[in-house]
Amino acid sequence: MAKRIVFPCYGDSDVLEYLDFNVNKPNEHEVVVENKAIGINYIDTYIRSGLYPVKALPSGIGTEGAGIISDIGSKVTDFKIGDRVAYAQAPLGAYSQYHIVNKDLLAKLPDAVTFEQAAASMLKGLTVYYLLMQTYALKKDEIFLFHAAAGGVGSIACQWSKIIGAKMIATAGSDEKIAIAKHNGAWQGINYNAENVVERVLTLTKQQKVNVVYDSIGKDMWLRSLDCLKRRGLMVSFGNSSGPVTDVNLAILNQKGSLYVTRPSLGSYITNKMELDLAANQFFNYVATEQ
Known part of the structure; x- marks a missing residue:
């Protein structure tokens, strides 16, 4: 029993x-x-x-x-x-x-x-793997925006982006959480409850915006995220912590620069044993060597 x-x-x-x-x-x-x-x-x-x-x-x-x-x-x-x-x-x-x-x-x-490390991080680690390596393959020195960067997925994404050499602009809901994200490897931070996200992104990118935004917040960040993207940029919506994005007017993607949007999931990126082993081996190797 x-x-x-x-x-x-x-x-x-x-x-x-x-x-x-x-x-x-x-x-x-x-x-x-x-x-x-x-x-x-x-x-x-x-x-x-x-x-x-x-x-x-x-x-x-x-x-x-x-x-x-x-x-x-x-x-x-x-x-x-x-x-x-x-x-x-x-x-x-x-x-x-x-x-x-x-x-x-x-x-x-x-x-x-350890078992505890694996159970606490594998789903989040595989999620970061497909987001940063496959949904949009970040490059060294590339600036990008990542919301909720002090959470479970975000904390791993901060560390992974540092390994890649990409420059994460991390958002979070408090200065304390921004400090956590920067400690984990984020390049810059924005407190979205106290600062204007779009204005700060424009300042940090010298008015150039970013090629990709990763967003697990959902409806509360949707329009702000689109306004941070370059022409033909990619919006990666992978969560709904503030509620789902609904009633989307696709014309807004045209108006803001022929933007792309994807709603990915782990199950669409890791579909067989070969894909799982490739992702898990890379992630667990990072866990083992970065401790």
């Missing part, structure tokens, strides 16, 4: 229930991971609240964790019992002592990276 957290209906955190369950045997391509740490992410609140509906209720929650393989399916050859592994795109149910995961969703965890 093991423990897990489920929710029988949509709602606030009080709908979560802590229950006993029996751990099933894995199918032929699956493994059982004995979780040593799990990741708690903002997207979990979207799922619990019903903003991102699940297929059926009651449902488990959480997609990220790290631990040791305790059982394997009959056709699993690239992992063995006792391997240290991490995952970020598993089926819902990671808030659990044991989780059954398809082998192609697992990454081997280097000894230099």
Whole structure:
């Protein structure tokens, strides 16, 4: 008998229930991971609240964790019992002592990276990987704008951009958070509750604006982000912390310089084991060497 957290209906955190369950045997391509740490992410609140509906209720929650393989399916050859592994795109149910995961969703965890580090950062790290390396490939010395830069994804993005050599203009909601972003590697910071974001970006770029804006805030930052972009610049909207961007008039993209907009997700960038290994190996190598 093991423990897990489920929710029988949509709602606030009080709908979560802590229950006993029996751990099933894995199918032929699956493994059982004995979780040593799990990741708690903002997207979990979207799922619990019903903003991102699940297929059926009651449902488990959480997609990220790290631990040791305790059982394997009959056709699993690239992992063995006792391997240290991490995952970020598993089926819902990671808030659990044991989780059954398809082998192609697992990454081997280097000894230099702890379970806690992996569970706390893998989803965010893979997100930063696709944002900065694939959605728009940042170049050395390139200036760009990144909102909410003191949060989980933003903190990793600050460090990753420093490794690349790109110059992040980081926004956050307080001077204390700006200090965190700059400590993590941001080039400049803007307190969006006390400063005019567009005017500061124009000053920092000598009126040139930026080629790309990364925004996880959503509706409250939408128009300000567009006004920070160069002609034919790219708006990367990857979150909704202030609410989703809705009722968009596409003509505004033309009016502001034939802008591009994308709404990417990790599931569209990491779709198979090869892509997962490439991203996870690079991220975990950074974690291991930058400590």
